[in-house]
Amino acid sequence: MVPARSQGPVNRCQVSNEARTSASMFAMPAPTPPLRPLSGAEPVTSNTAQQDAAITDRDRLAHSAYADSQHLAARQSLYRWQQPQYDLPGMITAELERVRGTVLDIGCGNGRFVTRLHQQRPDLRVIGTDISAGILADVPRPVAVADAQVLPFSDDSADAALALHMLYHVPDIPVSVAELARVVKSDGLVIASTNGRHDKRELDLLWSRAAADVLGVAEGPSRVSLSARFSLELAPALLGAAFSDVHVIELPGAIETPDPGPVVAHLASYEAWADQLGVPFRPTLVRAEELVTQEIAKHGTFRITCLGGILVCRR
Numbered sequence: 442m443v444p445a446r447s448q449g450p451v452n453r454c455q456v457s458n459e460a461r462t463s464a465s466m467f468a469m470p471a472p473t474p475p476l477r478p479l480s481g482a483e484p485v486t487s488n489t490a491q492q493d494a495a496i497t498d499r500d501r502l503a504h505s506a507y508a509d510s511q512h513l514a515a516r517q518s519l520y521r522w523q524q525p526q527y528d529l530p531g532m533i534t535a536e537l538e539r540v541r542g543t544v545l546d547i548g549c550g551n552g553r554f555v556t557r558l559h560q561q562r563p564d565l566r567v568i569g570t571d572i573s574a575g576i577l578a579d580v581p582r583p584v585a586v587a588d589a590q591v592l593p594f595s596d597d598s599a600d601a602a603l604a605l606h607m608l609y610h611v612p613d614i615p616v617s618v619a620e621l622a623r624v625v626k627s628d629g630l631v632i633a634s635t636n637g638r639h640d641k642r643e644l645d646l647l648w649s650r651a652a653a654d655v656l657g658v659a660e661g662p663s664r665v666s667l668s669a670r671f672s673l674e675l676a677p678a679l680l681g682a683a684f685s686d687v688h689v690i691e692l693p694g695a696i697e698t699p700d701p702g703p704v705v706a707h708l709a710s711y712e713a714w715a716d717q718l719g720v721p722f723r724p725t726l727v728r729a730e731e732l733v734t735q736e737i738a739k740h741g742t743f744r745i746t747c748l749g750g751i752l753v754c755r756r
């Protein structure tokens with residue numbers, strides 16, 4: 442377990458209610474050279490209204506994107522190549538050090554955090570919830586199928602709640618934030634996490650480049666951004682509506698892999714949104730694999746800059 446405070450590049454910022462929207466408080470990783478020379482194009486991580494609707498569509502989430510853990514696991518496994526390594530379950534466990542009683546993990550996915558808490562904090566009552574019954578199959582019990590906008594828990598019934606890399610999928614984020622505040626006791630803790638808006642921009646660039654080649658155009662369409670609606674830059678203000686104290690822990694880093702496999706698997710994990718990409722999905726993956734393979738042959742690795750973050754919230 443690696444406590445948050447012992448990790449070198451971690452940046453912690455206290456965000457007041459007044460100042461929490463300032464993007465300048467987030468130290469961005471140093472820019473890396475593009476995959477190959479571009480005409481000034483910066484990957485775009487904003488979505489159309491239709492793409493946002495697809496990212497929050499309950500049926501698509503429960504029965505396709507997160508019907509099981511396959512796509513989520515592909516995205517999680519890319520972090521094996523990240524430096525520095527962040528033990529996120531260990532960091533969350535450390536943040537919960539003083540918490541006793543009941544912890545809810547809302548949108549717990551394949552149970553990475555629930556499992557760690559069961560192992561390291563057997564004294565806690567940990568309940569995993571998710572909108573997808575399928576992804577809960579292997580999560581330690583108790584679990585519940587539930588929408589984060591209508592939590593099946595009474596007021597002040599939990600001592601802490603987690604909403605990790607999930608609020609960007611919720612149609613009404615303010616309603617869900619209010620639900621988190623409602624179910625957690627007034628002296629309790631809510632911990633959210635998400636990515637910065639430039640996180641993994643080289644993957645966005647790779648996708649656009651591959652899409653351009655498939656379509657035979659100079660600049661391909663952007664892929665959808667999953668976290669744009671609740672990016673690390675937007676999250677403090679959204680959480681600040683219900684919590685007076687939002688503490689941001691930035692997690693900058695870079696993934697460098699000599700293997701095209703995990704990069705292509707990450708791109709392939711967006712299959713549930715293939716109809717939102719404006720380009721044939723499989724041929725674009727094939728072209729992306731060729732481009733990454735060329736890049737690795739030239740430079741030895743493919744490099745992806747990352748910025749994730751944890752937000753520790755108190756009322």
Ligand SMILES: C[S@@+](CC[C@H](N)C(=O)[O-])C[C@H]1O[C@@H](n2cnc3c(N)ncnc32)[C@H](O)[C@@H]1O
Pocket residue numbers: 502503507513547548549550551552553554570571572573576587588589590604605606607610611612
């Ligand atoms: C990117 S995964 C994150 C999983 C896990 N929290 C983690 O960090 O590893 C997002 C999860 O949120 C779930 N989800 C999406 N919308 C939801 C909603 N409205 N209510 C509850 N869960 C939801 C998805 O089914 C998926 O399992």
